[in-house]
Amino acid sequence: MKRQQRGAGRRFAVIGHRGKGMNALASPDRRLQEVKENSIRSFNEAARFAVDYVEFDVQIKGLVLDWFVRNVIIFLMYPMWVTKDVCPVIFHDNFIVTEEHGKISEKRVTDLQLEDFLQYGPQNKQGKNGKPLLRKMKDGRVLNWNVQSDDPLCTLQEAFEKVNPRLGFNVELKFDDNLVYQDEELTHILQAILKACTIYMSHFRLVVFECAKDRPIIFSSFQPDAAQLMRKLQSTYPVYFLTNGGTEVYADVRRNSLEEAVKLCLASGMQGIVSEARAVFRFPTAIPKIKEADLSLLTYGTLNNVPEAVYMQHLMGVNGVIVDLVPEITGAVSDLIAVPETDVEINDLSGQVAKDAASTPNFTQREISFLLRLMPELVQ
Numbered sequence: 001m002k003r004q005q006r007g008a009g010r011r012f013a014v015i016g017h018r019g020k021g022m023n024a025l026a027s028p029d030r031r032l033q034e035v036k037e038n039s040i041r042s043f044n045e046a047a048r049f050a051v052d053y054v055e056f057d058v059q060i061k062g063l064v065l066d067w068f069v070r071n072v073i074i075f076l077m078y079p080m081w082v083t084k085d086v087c088p089v090i091f092h093d094n095f096i097v098t099e100e101h102g103k104i105s106e107k108r109v110t111d112l113q114l115e116d117f118l119q120y121g122p123q124n125k126q127g128k129n130g131k132p133l134l135r136k137m138k139d140g141r142v143l144n145w146n147v148q149s150d151d152p153l154c155t156l157q158e159a160f161e162k163v164n165p166r167l168g169f170n171v172e173l174k175f176d177d178n179l180v181y182q183d184e185e186l187t188h189i190l191q192a193i194l195k196a197c198t199i200y201m202s203h204f205r206l207v208v209f210e211c212a213k214d215r216p217i218i219f220s221s222f223q224p225d226a227a228q229l230m231r232k233l234q235s236t237y238p239v240y241f242l243t244n245g246g247t248e249v250y251a252d253v254r255r256n257s258l259e260e261a262v263k264l265c266l267a268s269g270m271q272g273i274v275s276e277a278r279a280v281f282r283f284p285t286a287i288p289k290i291k292e293a294d295l296s297l298l299t300y301g302t303l304n305n306v307p308e309a310v311y312m313q314h315l316m317g318v319n320g321v322i323v324d325l326v327p328e329i330t331g332a333v334s335d336l337i338a339v340p341e342t343d344v345e346i347n348d349l350s351g352q353v354a355k356d357a358a359s360t361p362n363f364t365q366r367e368i369s370f371l372l373r374l375m376p377e378l379v380q
Helices: 040-046 156-162 182-213 226-231 258-268 277-280 286-292 308-315 325-337 365-378
Strands: 013-017 053-057 057-060 062-070 095-100 103-108 135-136 142-144 169-174 217-221 241-245 272-276 296-300 320-323
Touching: 013 325, 040 053, 040 156, 040 272, 053 156, 057 277, 057 296, 062 272, 095 135, 103 217, 135 325, 135 365, 169 226, 217 226, 226 241, 258 272, 272 277, 277 286, 277 296, 286 296, 320 325
Parallel strands: 013 053, 013 320, 053 169, 169 217, 217 241, 241 272, 272 296, 296 320
Antiparallel strands: 053 062, 057 062, 062 169, 095 103, 135 142
């Protein structure tokens, strides 16, 4: 199969959010503090389960590339978050937060040399202590970035070289929603991306096209123009449009509904949509239209950590989900969605024949219709 034909695939895909799951340091749920997010260890831990892709964030000046478990399209976008010496690194936040001489300080990732960036947190060299790595919460609190299984910060190239090759990469092009981009400014940024792609293509080709080999890759972005541009820049890997699907309202109407997302994808030749899960439950009638347009549909959000919500999406026609609770959701998907082999007895460890289909809910069409009518009310 040719690379440009690859997308989410026909099977129901599970994508690990920032690897085995994002770190929610203030959450009482210890599962969200197991492994350092966006690390080689987290990606390979996710690979122990039945995930198809891992999502993570690659930083480049002015933009952040988010790696969805189908990870890596980032390299083609030079003016994204990279270190000051132009090395794509995997890190979600725009700022590195640390404590120096008893005071909290912040530094932009793009203002750091690669050598400086890698000095934060645990180190690869045994016996070497890194600088303290803290994290700033949305409410302004600063917490120690403590996880049960820590790992050093890493570069994009390391991910290509060290992450289990069966995993795909999903890369998100991010623009700062807190900034208002004037037309001239946005045009300048996009032109800079195009220019950078021309200048650095030979360098990035070594990283992406050679290191990627047969690894599936998907690009995605909430920024409509950035998504369109990525589609124009290359035709090797699929490009998906990220949307909240109407769960939040933006000045750009293209971001405000699944209907607008379909229009944008069809006009730009993009291959799919990544929607907030709540949107597909609030507006289930949009799914047939997405399918009629021959677009793939993935979802993200906290609902995707609920097995029942994931199963309902499968019934509704969603192609895959981005999740934090990788072990739980991959297990649920295997139990609820996998089709048992015919004429094959599955034995458990006790030697007894396992109940293959007994755990799979058996809804009638009437019950499914009722649930679809009920869901929009439940997720308001």
